[in-house]
Amino acid sequence: MEDTLGIRIYAAAYVTAGILLAWIGSTLGALGAGSHGLDATLVGFATWIAFVFAGVVIALEGIVVVVQSTVEETGPNAG
Numbered sequence: 001m002e003d004t005l006g007i008r009i010y011a012a013a014y015v016t017a018g019i020l021l022a023w024i025g026s027t028l029g030a031l032g033a034g035s036h037g038l039d040a041t042l043v044g045f046a047t048w049i050a051f052v053f054a055g056v057v058i059a060l061e062g063i064v065v066v067v068q069s070t071v072e073e074t075g076p077n078a079g
Contacts (some may be wrong), residue, residue, distance in 0.1 A: 007069045014062025018055040025051015 024047050032044025 004069070007066060011062035015059045018059025018062070020038070020055075021058060022052045022055030025055065038079045046063070 028051065029044045029048025031037055033041045035044070053055070
């Protein structure tokens with residue numbers, strides 16, 4: 001039970017960090033896109049894409065950890 005609780009907390013921390021990073025990127029991208037000019041809009045859009053991508057990668061790391069632990073616990077060699 002303690003092992004699964006630790007894994008859940010670990011995964012939740014990664015998912016939360018990924019969501020926060022994507023949210024910060026959305027805010028920064030909106031600030032850049034709200035400026036006048038094509039260059040500022042493109043930089044804002046690129047910032048948004050980069051932060052959302054990084055946030056998704058971080059969140060998926062947490063999900064992969066949960067899936068790996070589930071497979072190890074229920075696999076054919078589970079003890």
